[in-house]
Amino acid sequence: MPFSKLSGRRLIAALAGAAFAAALATQAAASSSQAGTISAILPLRHGVVLFNHSGSRTATPACHTIPGRWAIDASTTAGQAALSVLMSAYLSGKQIAVLGQGNCSSHSDTEAVEHFVIVD
Structure with a gap:
């Protein structure tokens, strides 16, 4: 689902999940x-x-x-x-x-x- 269709808690949860995944990807490359x-x-x-x-x-x-x-x-x-x-x-x-x-x-x-x- 695109971020534009998310609202409130769903948007925050999606952004938090994306940030967590990005942090894991960065650490995995070190x-x-x-x-x-x-x-x-x-x-x-x-x-x-x-x-x-x-x-x-x-x-x-x-x-x-x-x-x-x-x-x-x-x-x-x-x-x-x-x-x-x-x-x-x-x-x-x-x-x-x-x-x-x-x-x-x-x-x-x-x-x-x-x-x-x-x-x-």
Whole structure:
């Protein structure tokens, strides 16, 4: 039934259901990785930092085309904090496990990092 024919509670229920389905679809596309080492850290001029990670990974979003690579937007305060921790892990030789955002919002062919955990 088109939304234009819905009213009141039915419209709210339909919109809530659509929003819930969209949230599930976004989460389903996000990938995660097992523990692995960090390599090939590449800062780009627009504030994004790309890095490679050796941990095996679940399915990636369709936009992601380079295996093992992740992106952090270091132009934000949160991204700068994440980059600082990433560099500490790298310089200490620690492994990390990564969870992605399910999109390539920071760099067109690389999944953006949601968060990561130092494993070692």
